[in-house]
Amino acid sequence: MKPVLIVGAGPVGLTTALALAFYRVPFMLFEEDGSLSRDTKAGTILTRTLEAFRRYGVADDVLKASLRVDEIGDIERSSGKMRPSVETALLRDDTRYPFVVNLPQHHLEPILHRAIERRAPGATYLRHRVERFVQEADGVTATFDTPLGQRTFEGSYLLACDGGRSxxxxxxxxxxxGETLSARTFLADVRADLDVATPRDYPYLAYFADPAEWMVLVRQPHCWRFLFPLTGDADEPTRQQLADKVRAFVGAVGDVEILNTISYRxxxxxxxxxxxxxxFLMGDAAHLITPMWALGLNTGILDAISLPxxxxxxxxxxxxxELLDGYGHEQYLVAAKGSGEMAEAARRYMLGEQGGVETMSGDRWANAMTRTMLGVRLDVGQNGEWSMVRTAQGRLCVGDRIPDAExxxxxxxxxRLHQLVDDTFLCLHFADPRRRPALPANxxxxxxxxxxxxxxxxxxxLRHRSLLDVGDTLRARLGCSIDTTVLxxxxxxxxxxxxxxxxxxPVHDRIVRPVRRDVQTSGACP
Known part of the structure; x- marks a missing residue:
């Protein structure tokens, strides 16, 4: 089998490589730089991304290096008044990771790459810049500029994970x-004592809304991260100005050390x-979304869940x-109509502009499901039945992510259910085993x-093919009747x-070819 060629070793390219390794699909990973990125970038990993890392075998390594967060704070900066927080503990029955984690991207990438080296030694090629490629009936041939001159590689598919300037x-x-606004966001990693000498009882992830200058405060494992807006023509602050701004944001503190800074449109x-x-395009090559509410990197990881x-x-x-066509259809909607619009709505919300944010309404469980990316309903049937926002806890619908129930x-x-789904389609038949129902052959x-x-x-x-659902808990949670099959x-x-x-x-047909619009609607939500 020809390997899949992945161009770009950022978080999406690295995660895609791990996914292909999990599915036993050979790959080659190419990066034009001589090392992984050291830039200060995304810093919060959402629950759905952690679920992907679990499947691909790196969740434990990521968690060891991360700061876990079970509350996302929402604070009115001018008054200091706390508005309702996102409480991820409400998700404990839906996922084994009822929290999000803070970990800078330049700390995450080496963890992912070390895992790749353990699974596929020598599959990563640094200082390989793609120059051209040719598609053929049975594969793709790509040519790279390298320190040793031009090199050509043959692959089955070519995955573009090579960023916003792909x-x-x-x-x-x-x-x-879409568009690029003149406004910018400035990010600064700061070392300051907000715990002991000058304690500040902020959640580890907190959004401070303010019409003049909003701020996001993120507690990273090694520092505090401040994000705030810059007007399009404003100069970037000096280190002294940054230190003064930190004090203006959080009050009097002692020493303030500026570790890293970056600004982006x-x-x-x-x-x-x-x-x-x-x-195929993936990550920033397919969608460039400002990472408000952690919707940048984490939306890219959804691509690395869908395509491999x-x-x-x-x-x-x-x-x-044809199964491959579903990737672009489903993920385009999530990025263009979901994450992108939510990120802009979040930015406006932080400025106190009218209109509200849909994810901040509804019940607390639904809010947490949305903000952790667990509530995404995909347009599996390509009939417009999809949603980025979970509005309430209700019955299971086609396209929903099934809870990782016990x-x-x-x-x-x-x-856990997600463990049973690893590397397979899974048919759950809700029926009484005492009546000896006939199950199809695996x-x-x-x-x-x-x-x-x-x-x-x-x-x-049937004993070796049965699962015990104590108290009918799972069936009730899914809203299924007896004698129902969920694929x-x-x-x-x-x-x-x-x-x-x-x-x-019909079940096997729904796997070997995409679900057709005329037969998929059983169980779809109105």
């Missing part, structure tokens, strides 16, 4: 939609096309090439399990909800 996107003449720019043949399993299924011969396997131990990439509050009798022939994709999203009597034959 060379690959430019070579394909893909148009960019406010963007909402989306590529019009995300796939051209065997070439599709490539695995197609390269294994388990699905048609059930009990036949061996007696508890197991196939490569498709597993069938029965779920019930009744433990499967030993003479039922879950390898990315944890629901592909279909069907009566068991109609589920046996």
């Amino acid at each position: 060379t690959i996107r430019g070579a394909l003449n893909i148009a960019i939609e 406010i963007h909402h720019r989306i590529a019009s096309t995300w796939r051209v043949g065997r070439v 399993w599709r490539l695995a299924w197609v390269t294994r011969g388990w699905a048609d090439d 059930v009990h396997c036949s061996e007696g131990r508890s197991v 196939r490569p990439g498709l597993r069938h399990l029965l779920v019930s509050r009744r433990d499967a009798p030993f003479d039922s022939g 879950i994709r390898p990315d944890d999203h629901v592909a279909a909800i069907l009566p068991m009597t109609s589920a046996i034959d």
Whole structure:
């Protein structure tokens, strides 16, 4: 099998490489610089990203280096009044990571790269700048400029993770939609004692709204991070001015050491096309979104959740090439109509402008689901049924991410649903094992399990294929009736909800080719 060629070793490229390694798809990772980025960039990793890191085998390493946060504060800067916080602890029944974490991007990238080196030694090529590529019927040939001269590599697919100024996107003449504002955001990493000498009881992640000058305060493992706006023509502050500004933000403090600074424009720019043949755009190459509310890096990781399993299924011969088209359709909506608009709404909210932010309404659980990216409903059926915002806790719908709920396997131990979905489609059949329902045979990439509050009798022939749902907790949480089948994709999203009597034959078709609009609507939410 020809390797998948990944261009760009930022967080999205690195995570995509780990995903391909997880799915046993060979890859080669190329980076034009001589080392990973050392710039001060994104600093908050949301819960959905942590779930991806768990699947790809790096969550523990990331968590060891991170500061965990169970409250996202919302403070009116002028008065110091606390508005309702986002309390991630409310999600404890939906995920094994009911928190977000603070970790600077330049600390995250080495963790991801070390994991790649353990899984695929020598698969990373630094100081390799892509110059051109040619698509063929069975692959892509790419030429790179290297310290040893030009080198050419053959691959099955080419993934452009090469940033907002993507060379690959430019070579394909893909148009960019959206705008870049004149306003800028300034980021400063600061070492100051806000704990002991001059204690400040701020949440580790707090947003200070103010019409004149909003501020975001992030407690990183090694420092405090301040983010605030700059007008388009303003000079960047000097280090002394920064130190004075820190004191103006948080009050009198002792010594203030400025560690790193960076400024960036406010963007909402989306590529019009995300796939051209065997070439795919990912991360900033596909969508450049200002990382307000941590919607920059984390939206890119959603791409690294969506595309790799599709490539695995197609390269294994388990699905048609059409399956790959769903990546661009689903993720475009999330980036263009979801994250991008939410980031701009958040910026306006911080300025105190009218109009409100949809994610700040609704119940507290729904707010937490939205802000941690657990509430994204994908347009699986390509019929417009999708949402970035979770408005309330309700029944499961096609396109929803299934909760990472706890059930009990036949061996007696508890197991999480997302673990059962790792590297497979999973059919959950909610039925009474005492009635001996017929389960379809498992196939490569498709597993069938029965779920019930009744433990499967030993003479039922179903015990090794059954999950115990104590008290019908999972079925009630999903809002499913008895004799219902729920088909879950390898990315944890629901592909279909069907009566068991109609589920046996259609299920396999829904895997090997995209779900058709005329048959997917069972279980879809209005």
